[in-house]
Amino acid sequence: MQFYRSTLLRVGRGSAAALTAVTLLVFVGCSVRSPGKFETSFMQSAKRRLTIGGRSDVNPLSADEENIHAGQRNFESYCMVCHGLDGQNTGVPFADKMSPPVPQLNSPSVQAYTDGQLHWIIRNGIFPSGMPASKGVFRDDEIWQMVTYIRHLPPKGSLGEPVVYGGEGLPQKPQDKKGK
Numbered sequence: 001m002q003f004y005r006s007t008l009l010r011v012g013r014g015s016a017a018a019l020t021a022v023t024l025l026v027f028v029g030c031s032v033r034s035p036g037k038f039e040t041s042f043m044q045s046a047k048r049r050l051t052i053g054g055r056s057d058v059n060p061l062s063a064d065e066e067n068i069h070a071g072q073r074n075f076e077s078y079c080m081v082c083h084g085l086d087g088q089n090t091g092v093p094f095a096d097k098m099s100p101p102v103p104q105l106n107s108p109s110v111q112a113y114t115d116g117q118l119h120w121i122i123r124n125g126i127f128p129s130g131m132p133a134s135k136g137v138f139r140d141d142e143i144w145q146m147v148t149y150i151r152h153l154p155p156k157g158s159l160g161e162p163v164v165y166g167g168e169g170l171p172q173k174p175q176d177k178k179g180k
């Protein structure tokens with residue numbers, strides 16, 4: 001309380017009011033059972049600012065066909081089980097039931113991350129959600145290629161549903177096999 005009072009004295013009236021408002025909102029937010037829109041976006045922006053690193057890391061790869069397709073191939077072999085072939089959960093039966101649910105990777109909230117943050121998320125995963133860490137599974141350049149793919153996702157449903165869930169979407173599209 002002593003600290004609170006002296007802080008109030010120092011920060012002045014306007015910011016003290018703002019401080020109280022924020023404190024109130026946080027308490028109100030916490031007492032709500034199912035997270036409302038505000039709390040969700042508040043938590044998301046807090047998560048984005050506080051826990052996700054790599055904000056200013058720059059993607060060293062160019063967004064050319066080769067890198068997009070290489071990213072897509074790895075995405076389709078590993079991330080597909082939760083994110084679908086198209087990064088938009090197509091055909092993934094439990095995507096909405098996970099907590100937190102698997103997001104559409106082309107959604108504004110995911111696309112708002114910088115390339116460096118996406119790279120950090122894929123490398124480290126998001127604890128304690130179901131999003132696993134990829135370090136040790138993929139090389140750094142392979143992770144950057146997946147970031148590039150996430151920036152160039154195809155229309156929802158255009159790649160079909162994954163074979164593992166009884167769909168007909170191929171783990172690899174024939175044209176991706178050429179080249180390397």
Ligand code: HEC
Pocket residue numbers: 075078079080081082083098099100101102103105109110118121122126129130131132134146150
């Ligand atoms: C076992 C299921 C699973 C696998 C496999 C998986 N993810 Fe995720 N992913 C999730 C879940 C669940 C979330 C939501 C996490 C959250 O919001 O805290 C998520 C979130 C994300 C996000 C957005 C993070 C955010 O804050 O909105 C990105 C980007 C992502 N995954 C990329 C990938 C990539 C690339 C791969 C493959 C290398 C992958 N994921 C593999 C389950 C998975």
